[in-house]
């Protein structure tokens with residue numbers, strides 16, 4: 001028997017930005033950081049956060065109904081998840097990506113239709129001139145927000161890569177476009193025999209160094225400033241590229257894979273990871289929308305399937321290639337030289 005059609009999914013998706021923006025504003029106002037100090041009443045929270053009396057009750061109860069707060073005896077508190085992941089004072093904080101979504105992506109996505117019609121970015125680069133990274137890095141606050149956002153989006157898969165890949169067979173690695181360095185940090189923490197290099201634009205150095213020192217692995221991780229358009233990649237047993245290839249057009253993707261091939265010895269590995277789209281391009285909705293995000297953020301970037309990436313790796317000379325799922329919409333594509 002055929003299911004009776006209902007408009008529920010259409011309406012839920014069409015109005016999903018309500019839930020999204022409610023959570024993003026809560027992160028912006030620091031509700032979860034405030035509540036990590038202990039449960040609080042409506043009046044006390046309103047005063048501490050500067051909520052208008054007209055909004056406070058509905059805003060906090062909406063967060064409760066969405067599953068991001070609890071309420072007992074009239075006092076609000078964090079859930080297990082919001083306390084762990086959205087308290088700015090905890091190392092497990094992943095709100096950086098939500099802060100960036102709130103400040104940048106949310107307004108830029110309002111112009112998705114224009115991007116769909118013109119194929120042009122809709123972010124700070126909309127008016128032409130500098131590229132995404134130059135624009136982001138010209139402002140230290142935006143740079144810091146972007147790099148910590150990268151940790152937020154990557155952390156869960158970073159910990160899986162650190163455990164899943166057979167690291168015991170290798171001694172050195174280089175993380176290309178390392179940002180704050182969380183992938184390098186997680187690999188170093190889980191594999192005390194390894195030494196690694198974080199390779200990125202020079203502006204990133206202090207933020208990488210601060211993070212690796214705070215995570216107590218600075219003695220095994222070095223920052224190497226460089227530009228992968230101008231420089232070869234330093235030699236290592238394993239090259240990693242997390243959320244790098246999707247930023248660029250096809251010739252640049254292939255150039256980066258070739259540079260990785262040249263940087264590793266026979267038997268060495270390239271690990272490419274991001275929201276790899278399923279080969280049928282029908283399941284990984286987040287990966288497909290990530291590709292739309294690259295439309296908004298970059299002049300030529302796009303996400304791709306495991307089959308696509310394996311073909312580019314084979315073309316560069318890799319003899320064995322495979323795809324392994326990580327967390328949520330993420331997978332890694334491994335090429336062995």
Ligand SMILES: C[S@@+](CC[C@H](N)C(=O)[O-])C[C@H]1O[C@@H](n2cnc3c(N)ncnc32)[C@H](O)[C@@H]1O
Pocket residue numbers: 133150151153154176177178179180199200201204226227228229241242243244247
């Ligand atoms: C989307 S972020 C990915 C960060 C991190 N790998 C992750 O997965 O969370 C892209 C990174 O590439 C770096 N990058 C951009 N252009 C670069 C270039 N020409 N040379 C080296 N790194 C570059 C950026 O600074 C940024 O850290």
